[in-house]
Amino acid sequence: MQLFKEGLVINPPSTNGTLTQPDSKLRARYHAVRNMSEQICRPLTPEDCVIQSMPDASPIRWHLAHTTWFFETFVLKPSRPGYSVYEPAFEYLFNSYYNQVGEQFPRSQRGLLSRPGMAEVMQYRQVVDHAIDELLEDEENGQLDELFAVLELGLHHEQQHQELMLTDVKHLFSCNPCSPVYRPRSDPHPAPLPPMDWMPGDEGVRWIGHDGEGFAYDNEGPRHEVLVQPHQLASRLVTCGEFLDFIDSGGYERPELWLSLGWQTVTQQAWRAPLYWQQHDGQWNHFTLAGREKLKPNEPVCHVSFFEADAYARWAGCRLPSEAEWELAAAENGDMVGATFAESQRFHPASAPSMDDGRLQQLFGDVWEWTASPYTPYPGYQAPEGAIGEYNGKFMCNQYVLRGGSCATSRSHIRATYRNFFPPEARWQFTGIRLAK
Amino acid sequence: MQLFKEGLVINPPSTNGTLTQPDSKLRARYHAVRNMSEQICRPLTPEDCVIQSMPDASPIRWHLAHTTWFFETFVLKPSRPGYSVYEPAFEYLFNSYYNQVGEQFPRSQRGLLSRPGMAEVMQYRQVVDHAIDELLEDEENGQLDELFAVLELGLHHEQQHQELMLTDVKHLFSCNPCSPVYRPRSDPHPAPLPPMDWMPGDEGVRWIGHDGEGFAYDNEGPRHEVLVQPHQLASRLVTCGEFLDFIDSGGYERPELWLSLGWQTVTQQAWRAPLYWQQHDGQWNHFTLAGREKLKPNEPVCHVSFFEADAYARWAGCRLPSEAEWELAAAENGDMVGATFAESQRFHPASAPSMDDGRLQQLFGDVWEWTASPYTPYPGYQAPEGAIGEYNGKFMCNQYVLRGGSCATSRSHIRATYRNFFPPEARWQFTGIRLAK
């Protein structure tokens, strides 16, 4: 079994950012983020919220409780002397992987817990939200920068779990032969697909990584110089139609296109197409959060593993970008105009706009873009002290960096320096392909 | 993975019984049995009803739907021309193992279905119950013995699933470190344990098996002669206290006491005590449907596998009874007075009464009694034609016969000829030990 991060890779407040956010704005943001989690659950039944459909996924109710446990453990307990936890058992049940906080209920067994149910977890959220409100009120007259920093981290942490809630529900629903609809969606009239142009990127010794202005996770720093070779990036994402050409030309049957571990996975898992794709009477469809749908050729291909992204690139005579190449491009194309984020409630990537303004399209939102870069520490990286920073570096092995966010990411959560990471075989996130050469 | 029966081993109406039950009584019985299923769910939340805690168990909501599917498939569809099923997908989702009816949703994935949820399944039950009512009304003026026979079978089938619902909930709750209580229980003041006496049984050529009067499953017949050796049966069940002596004398560490497969299981599963037992600070407790409790030494030992029953018997210098020995004894001691069945809502075996009237105690109810008999067809047994009888004989391999019912069995469901069966490693049913020699 693979271990995955569960969203938390946070920035130690003292090193990477000065948070001078006025308290009232912080309180508003706190409630906005918390409400978003509950809004995501609105189309769901109690039964939907309790099942773990695979070891990589967690029950929705677990996400709701774990993010609340985070605020209780890392904000309320340290700052409120004599704070009494809502329920001591939750310290065990909803700790994800913080060994320094205590032992954890086994991840693979999260789906065995029918209790606490949704009703009680929602009550747990209210109690903690109320205590945070009180805390913020007190602090409005005081000075507790460090506390606000951890609170800010908790909000980004919850946003990461919101994305997981959406991808975990998608996986759960995909297991049901009745193909439940999470949220219906209407697509705009299809527009012509713009050509895939090649845009030269920055080269030579360049700076990447976060500079400490505003929030960032610790794995985005330290900012440092890298040596970038001459290269070009594709102007848009690879589409479903283009990926079908790969399939039709025998892409899943030709070992020479694949990494050795990738070919092993293709063979053992009998992969023949991206996750959620099915062929029925010669027609391809795929499962989406709006139910099962006919494939639209101009939409970006999604739910591909690193192995598939890499094999596709090799088949196309290209390669995947490095994370430095991607970041330098994003730093120049960073306005996120027209990007598809979770706020759109679309929860599905959109086709590239046919109007081409000579810039890189779809860098942000839509789908996470696999890079060729193994997930390693930046030079000089040090994991922060204590439980809160305990687990950042520990995932830097056998995973690859993804960039740019997806249609399930909140716009306020993403930035050019953001490093997401998954093992090369993972497919249940909204993951796609941009080519480089 | 082991395949288990799921309760249905039914009696072909034409061969084994004449059902001349007046219709109104049948209707009353129908509603009584159906209500019992719903009553069992009353202490449960929707979340409790949707989880599959291990491959051998099924979600409660699945049991509720499957038993309804049974009436729809085997009673309504054949007898109501033009009957339109409630939901075509249910024919796939809630078929357990009837290949002649159609393909089945994989058993091990029943816990991946969050929908239909409890609300919809309860509605499904109402619709089917209503159609059955209509059918019975029509039939009151007609003659449809065969139909009534299948209906009767459906009720016994549902009673078997009621027992599984209780044992599956017990397993589910046992996985939760919070030890939820299904139903609180108060025990009478403890009485002295009667001695274990030895009672001689019938010997020579004797008749066993069901004689066709009243309902029986097909595996209980044909009635036939067997040759029984001289033997004695213990007057009561083995108790927790007696089983603790086995543990304390190293029973789980002495390979010479175990069957080879049993020892392999002990080693691989790290068994040290019956299922649900835990030792804490030198004290033994066990999980019950009333929560986690201190062990009571005079209660019958429960949740032991055939392997443990057999090893205990060897350690005690005895053996387990054959099913013929048990049945002959039960035929003589069949009044079931004082037996603990599901109707008591106790859901936990009771200590033997200390007053000893010279008869075998605890033959019925409390715990299923493992016999030494592999589950094989009686001489001349033939599985009935068609889907309804499709799966009886097919479980007659690598399983052992249990007799007498348990505290989770309905009194109206059990009889002296009843043959239950489970693989020798199964422990999640209420299974215990009676000695023979």
Place this chain on the structure above:
Amino acid sequence: MQLFKEGLVINPPSTNGTLTQPDSKLRARYHAVRNMSEQICRPLTPEDCVIQSMPDASPIRWHLAHTTWFFETFVLKPSRPGYSVYEPAFEYLFNSYYNQVGEQFPRSQRGLLSRPGMAEVMQYRQVVDHAIDELLEDEENGQLDELFAVLELGLHHEQQHQELMLTDVKHLFSCNPCSPVYRPRSDPHPAPLPPMDWMPGDEGVRWIGHDGEGFAYDNEGPRHEVLVQPHQLASRLVTCGEFLDFIDSGGYERPELWLSLGWQTVTQQAWRAPLYWQQHDGQWNHFTLAGREKLKPNEPVCHVSFFEADAYARWAGCRLPSEAEWELAAAENGDMVGATFAESQRFHPASAPSMDDGRLQQLFGDVWEWTASPYTPYPGYQAPEGAIGEYNGKFMCNQYVLRGGSCATSRSHIRATYRNFFPPEARWQFTGIRLAK
């Protein structure tokens, strides 16, 4: 992983037999049996003798050493005061499953031992044989019946391992795409197949089991009465041609023909034919100890599991015989004339003789015949005390009885009361089918 017996189920000398064999005959028999093991190895290379091709099989060299360890442990050590074992490590390496003797090297890892090699094991055999010779010389003047009894057991034990050596080599060679030949074979000109007649068997209360005259394993007794129903047995074994009809009529694709566990095995293992059968360009061939050969339709079908035997019988509208039915028939047809045993060096079953003398054919030799009887203790059976009898009863679970010996069994090893046993999925022994009804 399944645990299998490894041949040893021996008769406690004091109860089941009086061994009054003159010493010189015993010595001759000792050398004859021991030589047979070495003769079986003659066509083999050192490399052939060291590989374990599956967990159920053992390396040939292990068989040679284990049978020698048996004489050292159970004959030499108890009878020769101060006997010094050849190599103390062997007491661990070559103990199969005798917990009362000591710990055992894990069965599944026997193939990891390249040393001791064949040369050293042959030397080990010589040393032990020499010590046995000395012992017998001493004893010729003394009286040591008990010792002779154990020696006799050791010889039967070694004969059982000789059969396993042949079946284990067959499995090993079958894994090699070059299809090595163990021993070439020439078949007589094919004769017409006699019809399958039905012969009535004895019924009523009858005696079965060994009566204590001559050698027998303890599981063959006590002799006891059984009640036998009226029945008929097929006059000969089922042939490859008949089994092909079963395959051609979809036998491996029809769940209704199979036990539930059998169907599960068919599906998981993708069984489509007996072990060692392959279809090539529409023609069936099978691997034999004479290499890969075209299937001969009149030969008995072989290397079928109990599941396949049972499914075939159901397809044919018959059933398998019980072990009592078989034994009663064999007691009347016990002359073994014309039977194919290991002494013929044919190592392959032979077609039934076309001349039909009105008796049951092929009862002995050729292939072991699966019975419908689970392997259980006879009434009154008690495992003997001590290590030597430690492991008899412990295999009496989830296995089926086979009768009659095979083309890999020595004629001097088999008898009408002999009970062989294997799990229902085992196929690598020479196992076939006789029908009953």
Place this chain on the structure above:
Amino acid sequence: MQLFKEGLVINPPSTNGTLTQPDSKLRARYHAVRNMSEQICRPLTPEDCVIQSMPDASPIRWHLAHTTWFFETFVLKPSRPGYSVYEPAFEYLFNSYYNQVGEQFPRSQRGLLSRPGMAEVMQYRQVVDHAIDELLEDEENGQLDELFAVLELGLHHEQQHQELMLTDVKHLFSCNPCSPVYRPRSDPHPAPLPPMDWMPGDEGVRWIGHDGEGFAYDNEGPRHEVLVQPHQLASRLVTCGEFLDFIDSGGYERPELWLSLGWQTVTQQAWRAPLYWQQHDGQWNHFTLAGREKLKPNEPVCHVSFFEADAYARWAGCRLPSEAEWELAAAENGDMVGATFAESQRFHPASAPSMDDGRLQQLFGDVWEWTASPYTPYPGYQAPEGAIGEYNGKFMCNQYVLRGGSCATSRSHIRATYRNFFPPEARWQFTGIRLAK
């Protein structure tokens, strides 16, 4: 199961090297390398050579045949018109992973083949060696640079397999409770351990990778610039004594020291020390090719995984070097004086010399040094066309680079640019630790 490279990562002749080796020298080198393989087998029995002790390892006889198959397939067949292969089945049996050559016998089943045995494989080697001799004779008058290049590759390929033969035999023998000795060894009188000094390395933009002079594998190029941060390297390897301090301070019980996947491996595999280490009566010993020995504290620690190397470095407040840091240091310290290679026949790493000349010690030989660098393609890397280059890039996933060779590597095989690679959990190679900071 992990897929590993099997030694072949070869240099396309036209790009990376000009081979102007006089033919007679090539022939001498050919025979020297080929003889070395056979010399490695001299202490082995036929039985030693046929067992596969784990999926990562191969039988010795397989290595001998596969390296021969390589010359036959890539040298003889293309250059000798009408060349008839020694045995067509070998093209299937001894192809490791060259899909463009044809299908391969499954890697995990190499231990199921008892034939061809050692005798026949040695004959196969002689036939091919003879054909190569003839070829070289012919070519002495001709011009076949490309052929010589492939031949050279074949020799490096065989040297890689020689190292695997030694590590695979070590693993095989370690499975035997008798602890066989492959080759006795005498160690010099122990000398004091030199201190671990810190030596500054080159920084800034620097060149690494092979420059095309002489032989190199394709993964060593193209030579390219890298940006190196300021850093220091430890002057010698970490010793067994130092690693014992890590163990004694609870290194294997403290999750915070480990990568997440590493901790998962520690837990699942119950790692408590490096591979081959055992604690007996409080004393540590380890299995070596000279048998089981008491641990010597000054010897370099060996048989550690990347996970253990990384955890040790974290515990020591350091990190592992990058491959660029290592290569720049090796380019300056490249004389290999005093290094322990396979030629010494020691097959065990040696303690650091106590005389410290102010240079980095033990860079070459003794143990492969884990680097912090995931194994990725150098910028501009392209796998060569055709089968011979088919499999280089395909292993560039989830593996880490190791540098410097070991006591089982031939001195003529290693160089500063050489990139070895293994998955982070691999331990059966001679792998150790150098610290950086």
